Amino acid sequence: MTIEKQGGELALDDARRVKVLSPGMLVAKRFLRNRLAITGMIILIFMFTFAFLGGLFTPYKQTDVFYTTEIVFQNYATGQYNMELRYTLAEGADFSQKARAAMALAVKDGSERFTAEGKSYQYSQIGENAYEIRGYRRMASVLTRMADKAGAAAFQIQDQDFVMTESLLEAFRAARKAGENRFELEGVFYSIQDEGKMLVLCQETPIGLASMLISDSVREADAELVSSYEFRLPLEKAASSGASQFAFGGISYSLKKKEGSFELLLPDGSSFAELSNIILSPNSQETVLSYEFKAAARAAIVEKQSSFTLPSGEREETEGGTEYRISRVNANYYIRSEQETRLMDSYGTPSRAHILGLDGNGMDILTRLMYGGRVSLMVGFVVILIELLIGVLIGGTAGYFGGFVDNLLMRFIDLFNSIPFWPLVLIFGAVMDSLRVPPYRRIFFLMMLLGVLGWTGIARIVRGQILSLREQDFMIAAECTGLSIHRRIFRHLVPNVMPLLIVEATMGLGDIILTEATLSFLGLGVKYPMSSWGSILNSVNDIYVMMHYWYAWIPAGTLILFTVLGFNFVGDGLRDAFDPKMKR
Amino acid sequence: MWKFIVKRLIQGIVIIFLGSLIIYAVIRCLPTSFVEDMARQRAAQASSVGGKSYQEWLNQLNQVYGLDRGILPGFFAWLRKAVRGDFGDSWKYNVTVTEKFHEVIGCTLYLNIVTFLLELLICIPLGITAARKQYSRTDYAITVFALLGISLPTFFLATLLKYVFSVRLGWVDMYGLVGRNFYKMDAFHQLLDMGAHMLMPVVTLTIAGLGGLTRFTRTNMLEVLNADYIRTARAKGLPESRVISRHAFRNTLIPLVTYMSYLIPSMFSGSMITEQLFQIPGIGYTSYQAIVSGDIPFTMFYSTFLLILTQLSLLLADIMYAVVDPRVRIH
Numbered sequence: 027m028t029i030e031k032q033g034g035e036l037a038l039d040d041a042r043r044v045k046v047l048s049p050g051m052l053v054a055k056r057f058l059r060n061r062l063a064i065t066g067m068i069i070l071i072f073m074f075t076f077a078f079l080g081g082l083f084t085p086y087k088q089t090d091v092f093y094t095t096e097i098v099f100q101n102y103a104t105g106q107y108n109m110e111l112r113y114t115l116a117e118g119a120d121f122s123q124k125a126r127a128a129m130a131l132a133v134k135d136g137s138e139r140f141t142a143e144g145k146s147y148q149y150s151q152i153g154e155n156a157y158e159i160r161g162y163r164r165m166a167s168v169l170t171r172m173a174d175k176a177g178a179a180a181f182q183i184q185d186q187d188f189v190m191t192e193s194l195l196e197a198f199r200a201a202r203k204a205g206e207n208r209f210e211l212e213g214v215f216y217s218i219q220d221e222g223k224m225l226v227l228c229q230e231t232p233i234g235l236a237s238m239l240i241s242d243s244v245r246e247a248d249a250e251l252v253s254s255y256e257f258r259l260p261l262e263k264a265a266s267s268g269a270s271q272f273a274f275g276g277i278s279y280s281l282k283k284k285e286g287s288f289e290l291l292l293p294d295g296s297s298f299a300e301l302s303n304i305i306l307s308p309n310s311q312e313t314v315l316s317y318e319f320k321a322a323a324r325a326a327i328v329e330k331q332s333s334f335t336l337p338s339g340e341r342e343e344t345e346g347g348t349e350y351r352i353s354r355v356n357a358n359y360y361i362r363s364e365q366e367t368r369l370m371d372s373y374g375t376p377s378r379a380h381i382l383g384l385d386g387n388g389m390d391i392l393t394r395l396m397y398g399g400r401v402s403l404m405v406g407f408v409v410i411l412i413e414l415l416i417g418v419l420i421g422g423t424a425g426y427f428g429g430f431v432d433n434l435l436m437r438f439i440d441l442f443n444s445i446p447f448w449p450l451v452l453i454f455g456a457v458m459d460s461l462r463v464p465p466y467r468r469i470f471f472l473m474m475l476l477g478v479l480g481w482t483g484i485a486r487i488v489r490g491q492i493l494s495l496r497e498q499d500f501m502i503a504a505e506c507t508g509l510s511i512h513r514r515i516f517r518h519l520v521p522n523v524m525p526l527l528i529v530e531a532t533m534g535l536g537d538i539i540l541t542e543a544t545l546s547f548l549g550l551g552v553k554y555p556m557s558s559w560g561s562i563l564n565s566v567n568d569i570y571v572m573m574h575y576w577y578a579w580i581p582a583g584t585l586i587l588f589t590v591l592g593f594n595f596v597g598d599g600l601r602d603a604f605d606p607k608m609k610r
Numbered sequence: 611m612w613k614f615i616v617k618r619l620i621q622g623i624v625i626i627f628l629g630s631l632i633i634y635a636v637i638r639c640l641p642t643s644f645v646e647d648m649a650r651q652r653a654a655q656a657s658s659v660g661g662k663s664y665q666e667w668l669n670q671l672n673q674v675y676g677l678d679r680g681i682l683p684g685f686f687a688w689l690r691k692a693v694r695g696d697f698g699d700s701w702k703y704n705v706t707v708t709e710k711f712h713e714v715i716g717c718t719l720y721l722n723i724v725t726f727l728l729e730l731l732i733c734i735p736l737g738i739t740a741a742r743k744q745y746s747r748t749d750y751a752i753t754v755f756a757l758l759g760i761s762l763p764t765f766f767l768a769t770l771l772k773y774v775f776s777v778r779l780g781w782v783d784m785y786g787l788v789g790r791n792f793y794k795m796d797a798f799h800q801l802l803d804m805g806a807h808m809l810m811p812v813v814t815l816t817i818a819g820l821g822g823l824t825r826f827t828r829t830n831m832l833e834v835l836n837a838d839y840i841r842t843a844r845a846k847g848l849p850e851s852r853v854i855s856r857h858a859f860r861n862t863l864i865p866l867v868t869y870m871s872y873l874i875p876s877m878f879s880g881s882m883i884t885e886q887l888f889q890i891p892g893i894g895y896t897s898y899q900a901i902v903s904g905d906i907p908f909t910m911f912y913s914t915f916l917l918i919l920t921q922l923s924l925l926l927a928d929i930m931y932a933v934v935d936p937r938v939r940i941h
Contacts (some may be wrong), residue, residue, distance in 0.1 A: 441629060
């Protein structure tokens, strides 16, 4: 206030020479002189701008999820040198597991015949690791010494359906004469087996082919043909005999021998099929390995390369084709390829687009902090309003009326004051969890609960203040002048309680923000997808997050700390400013 | 005096009764999944010898815990046993509630007593210094420090401590009361090990509690320093140290002692969050787990325990006030 000059000099004792400040101005001046209070004010202004205006400027929403594509080498296929016989069966032939086991044993022992489940089999080696298997049915037996002379009657029939015909007998004798133990009649092969005293006439049936090689056709349509017994048998025979040509079904294929494998070429020089001793199996069931891939992978395995590239038709944008890497573990060759996967960018590191990085759900932390700040501050304000409402009403009533009412209300306050806060709040949180209260309504209930549990402090202060004010002279004066009760309360009592209330509310705000943050941190307060500073910090309960992603929790904690500090600074400054006893 | 105490005791009992009723009503809103689980287990165990079915077990257990009745009759059923000291079996821990309580209360007591002593050692000198040099740089620094202590969220402080001292420096373990090799150590090293594990919780609790006590001491000291008898003491030429220690500080003890008796209940409940954060097996951690998993007997016991403690501490504060301040006479 400036000294006004109103005509002539002012006398020394003129009241207008004295600087007069209204009580409000006095408080404001004291407050502004307090450096801590100003610091607190600046912090609070920053926080409010950050939370309420920040959301308008950030390009993201609080529930935007960001994805990232990662290129990772994933297992694509597994390769292995085939070490066991694989069977290609003739049409209609039956070769049981027991027979296969017997065959494997026989191969090991070097004996060409074996029996399984009452059936006799014989194999003949046609290649290094390839065998032709035939089954035998014993048809008839004849004493060796009688074999060449006796008629059909000398044969003891062993198979019920078998009839010893004349032509068969002739063929049998012809074979004996020629010294052969195998003959053909009407397209069926028979063999004569010498069992010492007896000769057994057996009917031969083709069973299949056992080989360590695996066939793959270039075209999908040829797969059936290439893997059929009729095709494989002559092919294997030709391959093991070192022939360079192989004819089947009127087509003459040429055979190209590679290390451990054979390539089958059509007459025009294009690839038709491949025989190899390396099995390749895809890693996932959806994948179908292409012929090109198989051929290249096999070549790479044989040549002990650690990687190979394949000009891939599907992904033409990748230059130089797809790269595959081979790593060997014991007998397995793992073939890995770069595969793109679209992932939620969980805990993405800070970048220009996301200054504070992303959280566990791939959401922008800075944006979540802004929206979370709104919730944290709003919860603080709403709760303090509820507390003020209940506190002033009950405290005021108790203080103003005194006596019995005061006594009763004070016991009520005592009751609320002694309810253990944390147990009740925790139970309440657990109840809301079990009832699956939706996140938005949850905040509402939380505010109600904190307000209902927290008003006692304010009620006590209001009561105490009013009790003491009631007895003071100015109130008696107000009563004497005949002012109405309403006017007495609101014009004379309330303004005197206001300073304390403002201080209490400011300090209380910080407290409530802390409580809400603690609850949300424990997972019992504000829940996803809503956020508050406490719930953002909640991710730190995962120790891995705490150890590796500082940006997921340090900013949120700092914001809480500074906001509460700001409220406390301002509250402290207000307390000093309102206190008339202060000497400053 | 005695009349006052009896009156306060009766009021206290009413408050304890109503308070535990409120807690009981809220906790009964929790689904009783624990009882259902238990019934299922017992039914599965007994099925081989032709025991009771799940439904029979469920009914029996509900009856035992008074869950088949409404909230009020259920509460009275609980109360009837509780006044005889029978708080039932804890659902979560499978022992009687009181047994579990005896097992874990020591840990919390040690933790809080050490914290409390540390707080006293730090706060009272700080508060006195701040009051003596009001509005000096020191006062500002102490005020900022105290307000920082009040404003630091416990969980953030605990996490920061863990991050710095466990993750970065690796000095102490992150969780628990005992280390991995605890049972191989001799008694002395066991004590050291427990001490090391208590370090971070104690620091957390101390820092969190510093602010309140420091500011309380400062405010009261300021009030005393403005009193006439201090001016008299100074006027008669006493050295400043004597004025402070003899005349001023002794008088601040009156509100301090009452303040401390208010702190008693918080010694048993205040460390709940901290114990949970560091997984210190004290009463706070134990009851946090019990509450969150809906263990009604344990929660009821713990809440009642706190209610009783609060009432006793209020009574104690009033009595202490009369004891330390000869001017006060309670009628």
